[in-house]
Amino acid sequence: MPRAGLTAATVTEAAAALADEVGFSQLSMGLLAERLAVKTPSLYKHVGGQADLAHRIAVLAATELGDALRDATQGRAGTDALVAAARAMRAYVTAHPGRYAAGNTVRPTGPDDVLTPAIDRMLGSFSAVLRGYALDADQEVHALRMLRSMLHGFAVLEVEGGFRFDTDVDDSFKWMVDLVDHGLRATRTPLDAPTSP
Amino acid sequence: MPRAGLTAATVTEAAAALADEVGFSQLSMGLLAERLAVKTPSLYKHVGGQADLAHRIAVLAATELGDALRDATQGRAGTDALVAAARAMRAYVTAHPGRYAAGNTVRPTGPDDVLTPAIDRMLGSFSAVLRGYALDADQEVHALRMLRSMLHGFAVLEVEGGFRFDTDVDDSFKWMVDLVDHGLRATRTPLDAPTSP
DNA sequence: CTTGACGGCTAACGTCATTAGCCTTAGGCT
DNA sequence: AGCCTAAGGCTAATGACGTTAGCCGTCAAG
Numbered sequence: 415m416p417r418a419g420l421t422a423a424t425v426t427e428a429a430a431a432l433a434d435e436v437g438f439s440q441l442s443m444g445l446l447a448e449r450l451a452v453k454t455p456s457l458y459k460h461v462g463g464q465a466d467l468a469h470r471i472a473v474l475a476a477t478e479l480g481d482a483l484r485d486a487t488q489g490r491a492g493t494d495a496l497v498a499a500a501r502a503m504r505a506y507v508t509a510h511p512g513r514y515a516a517g518n519t520v521r522p523t524g525p526d527d528v529l530t531p532a533i534d535r536m537l538g539s540f541s542a543v544l545r546g547y548a549l550d551a552d553q554e555v556h557a558l559r560m561l562r563s564m565l566h567g568f569a570v571l572e573v574e575g576g577f578r579f580d581t582d583v584d585d586s587f588k589w590m591v592d593l594v595d596h597g598l599r600a601t602r603t604p605l606d607a608p609t610s611p
Numbered sequence: 612m613p614r615a616g617l618t619a620a621t622v623t624e625a626a627a628a629l630a631d632e633v634g635f636s637q638l639s640m641g642l643l644a645e646r647l648a649v650k651t652p653s654l655y656k657h658v659g660g661q662a663d664l665a666h667r668i669a670v671l672a673a674t675e676l677g678d679a680l681r682d683a684t685q686g687r688a689g690t691d692a693l694v695a696a697a698r699a700m701r702a703y704v705t706a707h708p709g710r711y712a713a714g715n716t717v718r719p720t721g722p723d724d725v726l727t728p729a730i731d732r733m734l735g736s737f738s739a740v741l742r743g744y745a746l747d748a749d750q751e752v753h754a755l756r757m758l759r760s761m762l763h764g765f766a767v768l769e770v771e772g773g774f775r776f777d778t779d780v781d782d783s784f785k786w787m788v789d790l791v792d793h794g795l796r797a798t799r800t801p802l803d804a805p806t807s808p
Numbered sequence: 809c810t811t812g813a814c815g816g817c818t819a820a821c822g823t824c825a826t827t828a829g830c831c832t833t834a835g836g837c838t
Numbered sequence: 839a840g841c842c843t844a845a846g847g848c849t850a851a852t853g854a855c856g857t858t859a860g861c862c863g864t865c866a867a868g
Contacts, residue, residue, distance in 0.1 A: 417815060417864065439716070443856060452816075455857080459815050464856070519636070521772055555778040556786035559765070562773075563787065567764025568756070575718055576759075581752040589753035590760065597794040614833065614846060640825060649847075652826080656846055661825065809868100816863075823856085832847075838840090 418452050425450065425460045426470040433471060433512025438519070441512065469529065472520040475513035476532035482506050483539035491546040493595050499543045500565055500591045507569035514569070537562070547598040557598060564594065615649050622647065622657045623667040630668060630709025635716070638709065666726065669717040672710035673729035679703050680736035688743040690792050696740045697762055697788045704766035711766070734759070744795040754795060761791065 428450055433441045443464060447454040461467045486502035487495045507514045522530045537558065544557050568587060570576075577583055625647055630638045640661065644651040658664045683699035684692045704711045719727045734755065741754050765784060767773075774780055 420815080442854090444854085453818085454855085455818085455859095456816055458857070518767075518771065552778075553786065555776050556783045559768075559774060559780075559783045560761070560787040560790060563764035563768055564757070564761045565764070566768060567760035567762070570715075570767070571756075571760055571763060574715065577756060579752050581749075583756075586753040586756045589750065590757040593757060593791075593794040593798065596797060597790040600793060600797070601790065617846080639823095641823085650849085651824085652828095652849085653847055655826070811866100811868085813866100814864085817861080819859085819861100821856105821858080823854105825852105825854085827852080828850085830848080830850100833845085835842105835844100837842085 418450060418456070420450060420452065420456070420460055422460045422470070425457060426467065426474055429467055430471045430474055430510070430513045430516070433516060434510050435512070438468075438471075438512045438515035468516050469520050469523070471513055471516035473529050473532050475510065475517040476529065476536050478510070478513070479503070479506050479517075480532060480536040480539060483536060487539055487543055495543045495546055496595055496598075497591055499539060500587070503565045504569050504572070504587060507573055511573045514573075518570075544598070547601070549598070549601060553601065557601075561594065564590065615647060615653070617647060617649065617653075617657055619657045619667070622654060623664065623671055626664055627668045627671055627707070627710045627713070630713060631707050632709070635665075635668075635709040635712035665713050666717050666720070668710055668713035670726050670729050672707065672714040673726060673733050675707070675710070676700070676703050676714075677729060677733040677736060680733060684736055684740055692740045692743055693792055693795075694788055696736060697784070700762045701766050701769075701784060704770055708770045711770075715767075741795070744798070746795070746798060750798065754798075758791065761787065 425446070429441060429446050432446055432449055436445070443454050443457055446467075447457055450457075461470065482502045482505070483499050486498040490498050520529065522533075540558055540561055541554065544554060544561065547557070549557055568590065572583060577586075622643070626638060626643050629643055629646055633642070640651050640654055643664075644654055647654075658667065679699045679702070680696050683695040687695050717726065719730075737755055737758055738751065741751060741758065744754070746754055765787065769780055774783075
């Protein structure tokens with residue numbers, strides 16, 4: 415019987431693809447083995463188990479998303495960069511919901527976890543976008559968290575079918591990004607004007 | 612041997628409490644049974660199984676969150692209402708992460724699912740908050756989705772330990788809500804001014 | 809051509825959700 | 839009071855899954 419020629423990388427890629435198809439929560443060793451035309455225990459020659467597999471998918475997702483964000487924002491600044499990054503993020507999650515979901519179930523295990531730099535690189539792209547808005551140093555982290563929360567929340571809700579009105583979701587996304595853009599612009603000068611001019 | 616005196620409601624409540632403690636993904640029938648001083652199969656006399664249990668927890672969470680939002684925004688309007696609603700949402704998710712997580716894994720099963728009105732009531736509170744900003748009718752859904760995405764994303768990331776800088780998370784939250792408040796205010800007059808004045 | 813690490817496989821085990829079927833409880837009815 | 843039935847416990851059994859142990863063929867390096 416010839417060999418299947420699997421490696422940790424191909425198994426991870428296949429698992430990620432399968433997770434995108436059936437949902438991360440439905441991903442099982444048996445299903446993955448079947449997809450790879452192999453018996454379940456054979457997978458353990460390449461990955462340490464389900465937890466390790468999830469971790470590998472998370473690293474893959476963070477890396478891919480980081481790449482997508484870098485590519486999208488390359489050569490852009492300000493509003494252009496924000497819009498491009500937001501679109502890229504949404505497009506990635508929509509195209510790869512399973513991978514992205516894996517990333518949300520896994521935390522870095524220790525200080526030398528490769529997941530950490532992968533996430534940092536992804537966050538770095540958002541930071542780069544925000545740099546174009548010339549925020550105060552102490553506001554950059556706030557803005558980064560806001561941006562990430564918003565894009566993460568929107569993407570997750572969209573993918574999970576949480577939006578139930580028939581209003582166009584694309585329009586809502588554009589509107590939201592526009593609001594953030596205007597908000598960040600207004601923040602360039604301190605935003606402590608309390609309620610009315 | 613005397614009876615334990617369980618009902619669907621008490622089982623659901625115990626499951627929700629347990630999910631808050633150990634995380635929704637760690638909730639198991641065995642653990643829940645142990646907590647209720649009962650053998651696992653006995654639970655099936657009260658709930659239909661794991662899926663039904665998750666659904667019941669989701670309904671509970673949506674109802675409780677709806678109540679919390681209503682209470683928080685009662686008698687407030689505009690910025691006050693927004694801040695109160697945002698705080699209530701964050702406080703609820705922080706206090707009951709397991710219940711809230713259950714709500715994100717469950718979708719309404721059909722047109723007469725009780726989950727639907729529970730979610731609608733929760734969304735209604737946010738709509739009420741937004742009404743204070745006098746938005747155009749066609750922007751209300753956009754604003755609702757934006758608000759929900761932002762609060763959902765922030766809460767989920769916070770609870771899952773996704774924020775890793777040492778900047779105070781409370782400050783970030785206030786900053787974010789402030790940005791949205793200003794953004795919504797600026798939207799009262801059309802926000803179609805494209806990039807620069 | 810040999811050889812040894814590598815990568816398949818089968819068999820077996822533990823955990824968990826779920827179902828079937830039994831038996832006791834406890835409250836309502838006569 | 840005493841019965842009778844529905845409800846709510848329990849044990850036993852099944853099936854899906856993840857995981858481990860151990861066997862055996864493959865294939866590339868020497």
